Amino acid sequence: MNWILLVGRRLLILAASLFAASLLVFAILAVLPGSAAQVILGTQATPESVAQLSQQLGLDKPLVTQYLDWAGGLLRGDLGTSYVSSQPISALLGPAIEITGPLIVGAMIIGLLIAIPLGMASAVRSSKPSGTAITVASQLGIAIPTFVGGLLLAKAFALELHWLPPTGFPGWSAGAGPALKALVLPAVTLGLAEGAILLRFVRSSVLEVLRSDYYRTARAKGLRPLQALARHGPRNILIPLVTVFGLEAGGLIVGAIVVENVFVLPGVGSQLVAEISNRDLIGVQDIVLLASAVVLILNFLVDLSYRVLDPRVGGERA
Amino acid sequence: MTATLTGAPGAPGTGDVSPEAAGPQAGGRWSRARRSPSTLAGGTLVALFAVVALVSLAWTPYDPLAIDPRIALHGSSAAHLLGTDQYGRDVLSRLMAGTQVAFYVGVIAVAIAAGIGVPAGLLAAQRGGVLGEVVMRIGDVVYGFPALLAAITLTAALGASTTVAMIAIGVAYIPVFARVSRASALTVLSSGYVLAARSYGRRPLAITRRHVLPNVAPILIVQASLLYAVAILAEAGLEFLGLGSPPPAPTWGAMIHDAQDYLARDPMFTVWPALVITLAVLGFSLLGDGLREVLDPGLGR
Amino acid sequence: MSGQQAGPAQSAQPASALSVRALSISRGATALVSDVSFDLAAGERLAIIGESGSGKTLTALAAMGLLPAGLTASGKVEVHGADLFALSERARSRLRGSALAMVFQEPMTALNPTMRVGRQVAEAIRAHRPASRAQARAAALELLRRVELTDPERQARSFPHQLSGGQRQRVVLAMAIACDPAVILADEPTTALDVTVQEQVLGLLSRLVDERGSALVLISHDLAVVSGLCDAIMVLYGGRVAELGPVRDVLTAPRHPYTAALVATSAAVTLASDRGAALPVISGQVPAAGAFPAGCPFRNRCDRATAECEQVPSLAPAPSAGPVSPGSASAGSPADRRAGAHLVACFHPVASSPSAAATPATAAQAPAPAVGPGESS
Helix, strand or coil: CHHHHHHHHHHHHHHHHHHHHHHHHHHHHHCCCCCHHHHHHCCCCCHHHHHHHHHHHCCCCCHHHHHHHHHHHHHHCCCCECCCCCCEHHHHHHHHHHHHHHHHHHHHHHHHHHHHHHHHHHHHCCCCHHHHHHHHHHHHHHHCCHHHHHHHHHHHHHHHCCCCCCCCCCCHHHCHHHHHHHHHHHHHHHHHHHHHHHHHHHHHHHHHHHCCHHHHHHHHHCCCHHHHHHHHHHHHHHHHHHHHHHHHHHHHHHHHHHHHHHCCCCCHHHHHHHHHHCCCHHHHHHHHHHHHHHHHHHHHHHHHHHHHHCCCCCCCCC | CCCEEECCCCCCCCCCCCCCCCHHHCCCHHHHHHHCHHHHHHHHHHHHHHHHHHHHHHCCCCCCCCCCHHHCCCCCCCCCCCCECCCCCEHHHHHHHHHHHHHHHHHHHHHHHHHHHHHHHHHHHHHCHHHHHHHHHHHHHHHHCCHHHHHHHHHHHHCCCHHHHHHHHHHHHHHHHHHHHHHHHHHHHCCHHHHHHHHCCCCHHHHHHHHHHHHHHHHHHHHHHHHHHHHHHHHHHHHHHCCCCCCCCCCHHHHHHHHHHHCCCCCHHHHHHHHHHHHHHHHHHHHHHHHHHHHCCCCCC | CCCCCCCCCCCCCCCEEEEEEEEEEEECCEEEEEEEEEEEECCCEEEEECCCCCCHHHHHHHHHCCCCCCEEEEEEEEECCEEHHHCCHHHHHHHECCCEEEECCCHHHHCCCCCCHHHHHHHHHHCCCCCCHHHHHHHHHHHHHHCCCCCHHHHHCCCHHHCCHHHHHHHHHHHHHCCCCCEEEEECCCCCCCHHHHHHHHHHHHHHHHHHCCEEEEEECCHHHHHHHCCEEEEEECCEEEEEEEHHHHHHCCCCHHHHHHHHHHHHHHCCCCCCCCCCCCCCCCCCCCCCCCCCCCCCCCCCCCHHHHCCCCCEECCCCCCCCCCCCCCECHHHHHCCCCEECCCCCCCCCCCCCCCHHHCCCCCCCCCCCCCCC
């Protein structure tokens, strides 16, 4: 019973946050000085044509009506029509998500594959040179900007070694092989950056376990170091790791934008940048809200996972 | 002859012997700071960049904006130590000018984040109650929103401009500063000497000034340094995407953006600004991490 | 190795459960514990008394082979005839929990907060005995019953934060006795508990140790706790042994000025009804580890100190304190102590009784009746 109430409450908060986010996004863009119609038609346009286009696009309606139109459309699954191309946005976003989605998921997996073993190693060997080397490498990984990493990888593996394509995406219709090949370098770039960040968190949580009294108790019972870590570590490491995940969701989305630019992938990020340049506000609103929704939902899941992972949580509420 | 036993890394310390009691961890915060490799390395890098920034205000080898198509895309030479870009502009001069942007960027972000966040956090700590909770909740929501995304959105609304982007990043970090100041202030406010001060009638403002601020300040410096690193990275990213200051502004990110086209021909045009960005970010990160360690040793070293 | 005794009843020396010889622990160049030696017979109970910084916890940790990073220990620690320091880490792990077990001070943090308590006890069993999950669970329940938990089934399924401090410490005790260790090291096991619970847990500990015939090393700073529970007592100060002997002798007739002061201050608290008397204190403060004076570590707080005390006093039988075992200058073996020997490391030990004539060795100081250093200096 308590469970359902708990989840229900969280869902309500999620819905409220989504609503607040949509308001915020709309409000920020509505503050735009100069109208979209003006930008589309250019500086030479006559005031009459600007006014006409504005009316066509619905830009002259009161703000509240504009918001309700947009939000209402979202709830129905209608993302609106692009100002610039007059195409439904959903048609544009669909294929873009097919690129960005796998990209982000791939990056997350690569990031975890790097962070967990290396983070553990650097904690267990914290006083030895190998441990320090890993820590230094992770500092570098964080300091090197994502786009730099992407460019370097592209130079090495695509331009020099010709193993992978440097730019572009052939589309899933061209077959899984070529499509995946085009995603490897971008995903690795993003994954390395994420991995460096996550590594530091894994390391500090493992160190905390190693320094804890319960680890000492386990050793006192006769467990060897790795045994003790394997039995008592996972849950205590997972909890902070999951937290960071939620926080890093936003970072991954932003990283995707940059990576898509470097490797010329027509994903959601590139779409966003193009729409900003074209002042295609509806599109920008949709994408930004989508990104916020992803972040909010992820954090919602993270919050729920605490109830499962940490027995101390929730007991207080009950 | 007699065997010896060496303590294993990772085994926890005991209450009996405090780690600070003797040996290399002894001494006050300043001496520890001087001995921490992160702080030293980071501090040196930051100082170096600061010097370059100051110098570049008065002098650079060439005018960073001066175009000379005749010598476009030359490699390193005696006249141009790091070569010239596609418009014949001296790379070294542009890099130096770029340090000004880097510091400017950090200043705005930190000024906003700290300027609003710290008073908010201190207020929440001192008044507590519902107000404090509400402030923190709002902060959580803001923090959840990716900072760079907000920056990008704002540039869409207000046009490409570094200042706008940095305001966005600063705003996104207000919750961090608020949270950190509040936590630190709460600890100080419940400590013995503050209770004593209040019992003999010290006014809250005086208590804040004399007791809370000196304790909060070091932690704020740590956060400021880390935020600087974030701001420089974010700004470089925005420049790279073409959403930052319009050309021909000599910023590191824009330089990499320009260098992309020549990646196949000569990667060095990408490498120099990339190296500089990395070192700058590294410097602030190491400094922040090192100082954090000095203030609270044992925290995930 | 040591103990060239030439007295009667010392030829058949019973094997010690735990034998520590010249244990020294240092961090780099700083000595934290110096030259600690003692023997523990099977079933014997030794108390280690000292303040924070005296090295008592470190001594126990060294015996377990669980020193924190950065510390090095030298000397000999023998358990079951094996020199612990000379073993491989793997072999040491096999001894931990099965031959030697340790109970730590803070029951809340000693247990993994995300793991059910029963499972943690079962883990102690399965570390050394092949047992299926079900067998281990059953054995764990039995252990929880042994430590007098009221509702073992439910409590085994609980998480540590759902139990009280006393219950948690009982769980920790259950883990310690799980494999019937020959020696149990208890580091201030009740200090973190409420006073009423302290008595219960100590009583439990006493019974458990009796039932299994284990030897006990009880580390404490509380003389009252120790006097009722232990056979022998070792007083540590500044990482060195100050005094070692049967508990009754040491507490009623302490020979080392530090011990005497401890006894006086502890007695004074119980007799606090005498309003007029000033509370005796030991002057000065305990220096931080590594900052003790060279030679006798107590000399900068002792009003009996002379230039001689700049040397390190060796642990020797106290003059006129029962039959002396000649030549048994090193560690207090059980045989020594059973013969009533009472060892002290001091150049100017306190005389055994107020009216005892001063022997030449202690002629320098006039014997003080109730030793209460501290009002002076």
